[in-house]
Amino acid sequence: MKRSNYFIPTLKEKPSDIEQQSQVYMFRAGMLKKQANGLFVYLPLMQRAMEKVNAVIKKHMAEAKSFECKFPILVSKELLDSSGRWNAFGKEMFRLKDRSENEFAISPTNEETACFVAQTYVKSYKDLPFSIYQIQSKHRDEISPRNGVMRAREFTMKDAYSFHASEECLTEYYGKMRQAYLNIFSDLGLKVVAVSADTGAMGGSGSEEIMAISDSGETDICVCSSCDYASNSEAVPCGIGKKISKKAFKTVISYKKVETPRVKTIEELVVFFNKSASDFCKAVCFNADGKLVIALVRGDREVNDIKLKKVLGCNELEIASPEMVAKSKKTVVGFVGPVGLKGIKIYADFEVGAMQDFIVGANEKDYHFDGVNPSDFKAEYADLRFAVEGEPCPKCGIKTNFSKATELGHIFMLGRRYTDKLGMQFATKEGGLKTLTMGCYGIGVERTIASIIEQHMDDKGMVWPQQIAPFLVDLITVDVNNEEQIALSKTLYNELNNQNVNVLWDDTDARPGSKFADAELIGFPYRLVVGRGAGENKVELVIRKTGEKLELSPEEAIKIIIK
Ligand code: ATP
Numbered sequence: 001m002k003r004s005n006y007f008i009p010t011l012k013e014k015p016s017d018i019e020q021q022s023q024v025y026m027f028r029a030g031m032l033k034k035q036a037n038g039l040f041v042y043l044p045l046m047q048r049a050m051e052k053v054n055a056v057i058k059k060h061m062a063e064a065k066s067f068e069c070k071f072p073i074l075v076s077k078e079l080l081d082s083s084g085r086w087n088a089f090g091k092e093m094f095r096l097k098d099r100s101e102n103e104f105a106i107s108p109t110n111e112e113t114a115c116f117v118a119q120t121y122v123k124s125y126k127d128l129p130f131s132i133y134q135i136q137s138k139h140r141d142e143i144s145p146r147n148g149v150m151r152a153r154e155f156t157m158k159d160a161y162s163f164h165a166s167e168e169c170l171t172e173y174y175g176k177m178r179q180a181y182l183n184i185f186s187d188l189g190l191k192v193v194a195v196s197a198d199t200g201a202m203g204g205s206g207s208e209e210i211m212a213i214s215d216s217g218e219t220d221i222c223v224c225s226s227c228d229y230a231s232n233s234e235a236v237p238c239g240i241g242k243k244i245s246k247k248a249f250k251t252v253i254s255y256k257k258v259e260t261p262r263v264k265t266i267e268e269l270v271v272f273f274n275k276s277a278s279d280f281c282k283a284v285c286f287n288a289d290g291k292l293v294i295a296l297v298r299g300d301r302e303v304n305d306i307k308l309k310k311v312l313g314c315n316e317l318e319i320a321s322p323e324m325v326a327k328s329k330k331t332v333v334g335f336v337g338p339v340g341l342k343g344i345k346i347y348a349d350f351e352v353g354a355m356q357d358f359i360v361g362a363n364e365k366d367y368h369f370d371g372v373n374p375s376d377f378k379a380e381y382a383d384l385r386f387a388v389e390g391e392p393c394p395k396c397g398i399k400t401n402f403s404k405a406t407e408l409g410h411i412f413m414l415g416r417r418y419t420d421k422l423g424m425q426f427a428t429k430e431g432g433l434k435t436l437t438m439g440c441y442g443i444g445v446e447r448t449i450a451s452i453i454e455q456h457m458d459d460k461g462m463v464w465p466q467q468i469a470p471f472l473v474d475l476i477t478v479d480v481n482n483e484e485q486i487a488l489s490k491t492l493y494n495e496l497n498n499q500n501v502n503v504l505w506d507d508t509d510a511r512p513g514s515k516f517a518d519a520e521l522i523g524f525p526y527r528l529v530v531g532r533g534a535g536e537n538k539v540e541l542v543i544r545k546t547g548e549k550l551e552l553s554p555e556e557a558i559k560i561i562i563k
């Protein structure tokens, strides 16, 4: 490809609204153009990167005997109602109506369509296992799209779905797919870890996320310092099985009301009472499908909304607005507490059950209760909080460490979560009927590309791993008006093409300095420079990763490139 016939609109400056370094480079290298919040035009270099990554994914999907399909992007309300997810998805799912008022979703994920396909073609045990996948746009109305393609509202997912005769067959195939995922990321030059995860809106019995450790990652992962336990921090079980302290259930009421003018937050209370945050109980008001509920955690903990949502079994959960709390006329923002509160359901974290003589809001402006115990109020106890770094590992009891990571893939053992609902049965060998068991497996393609860049970059730009570089070689003619240089460049260009090397010939009349800067920014593994040495049949080969510069004959340079 000649750069004069190609379109790579590189930028000198970074876009003002982009901070994450991989994204800065992707925009500056002319891969992306923002069209609207969370929506991007993929320019030719991005398209090439997508094709490279997709080719690796397709190879491993074929090895896992998954068949490539393409589903419609629109999914009918009817199909989504069949699994109960038209309602379960909430605001993240884009919805629309056709001209006849029929409702559709723009698919955020595609389990229902995969089930629809399996329902049609899987009739007997002979058809199993059955696995299909697609590489297709997904749309999600994310609350806050950010970091370019890392969290977009339209992105590409490789989503695979498998169907099995039994739980054991699913477990075996899931293991294969898990390995395929690890192989895909390794082929892409990515270092990843598999961590156990929450199943979220997908449902099912178990899932793992494939994470790239990254300082700019949005997810905290919890890894044991001693055993092989690794989990998304959201999914780390806390305090399960802990006995609620008997001492905490005093029969005599011993709390007293204390005036706390304008003292609302835990930080303010710590100062006011001269106590530590763990001596307080935090009461957080939530709006669960329009109903006000209260979650209690120790003052130094945070409510885990994913755990709470599961306990509540609701579709939408958000912090209740001050208006909603005021409208209830039962409590006052900043002074919320469980004592004497009637008509609002209270959920308390296990840890609260073990607390004694703590301080909570008194549901009255400018007052708190001091000396409260769990016997002073009614609550449903559950695991409701986020784990924190350093807590004992849930598997072996030794200390955990936390690090930041980016989720690249998510694999699920869905079991019969969908197949039961949709009545998906197959004829067994013995002549009976049995419900299918299901798994699903996703990879975010753009996020994967961004993570490859993040793991392979320096202060000058991207440093593509050879196997997936959009172009392996940037052939630079320093002076395009010099006949010797043009002639030698042409020979090299033809030879590299004959050897099936992906080469971009920078034959433009841009300044050499700007060509070199672009080469470093775009991160071609090799820069082959035809300059003054052309007369003596010499070229310069620069290896992007090491910065090594070699003065070579054209033949020697090609030998190194194709080795
Ligand atoms: P996250 O927790 O980051 O929102 P998710 O759990 O919603 O991710 P899945 O539903 O498991 O993601 O989707 C599979 C994959 O799709 C993810 O592992 C990720 O790589 C990618 N992905 C999900 N949401 C986005 C997004 N908004 N932008 C880009 N990629 C995404």
Ligand code: MG
Pocket (backbone or CB within 6 Å): none
């Ligand atoms: Mg998400």
